Amino acid sequence: AQSVTQLGSHVSVSEGALVLLRCNYSSSVPPYLFWYVQYPNQGLQLLLKYTTGATLVKGINGFEAEFKKSETSFHLTKPSAHMSDAAEYFCAAINSGGSNYKLTFGKGTLLTVNP
């Protein structure tokens, strides 16, 4: 079964510093991959996705992620953190085949941005 691992349940950075949130997936067939952000008391908002094509994908709010098949990874980065980036981030995968469009989520990474 598909699994998604997010390394680090809590990441703390200073404002202006690099943000790096790690995500690894388990399947031998690369799934479609997504990063979602959840602000307090809100639903999930899509940051970016990888399906096929260019392995470096850009999303909203200055975030980007790189799909690396050899490392089964899809890490999320942002060059310079802003206070408004403080939120919980979820990496998710969906198998490219099968009858269920189930998203398999990582356990989430809470990002804290310090002034």
Next chain:
Amino acid sequence: EAQVTQNPRYLITVTGKKLTVTCSQNMNHEYMSWYRQDPGLGLRQIYYSMNVEVTDKGDVPEGYKVSRKEKRNFPLILESPSPNQTSLYFCASSFEGARNQPQHFGDGTRLSIL
């Protein structure tokens, strides 16, 4: 505006009192799904539906029921709620055959079962 609407947003209730959380989408999506979110566990799928009258279990279906009588609605039913169903619930939807497209999520329903 395209959206997934859940109601209620918050509910505190007692063990054994049947409750229904409604989910409605206005995007004509065939696929709908329910997830629960628990601290340290991420989101886990409860049930899903590929279309009207087509539903199936996800990873954690015990204690829940669903129905899909209309394309836009996908209610989640807790016939006899228990404290271990205290959680944050999300409904999601997407087009069938578009698994490479992001699913749309509602704003969530926070249930507390005492």
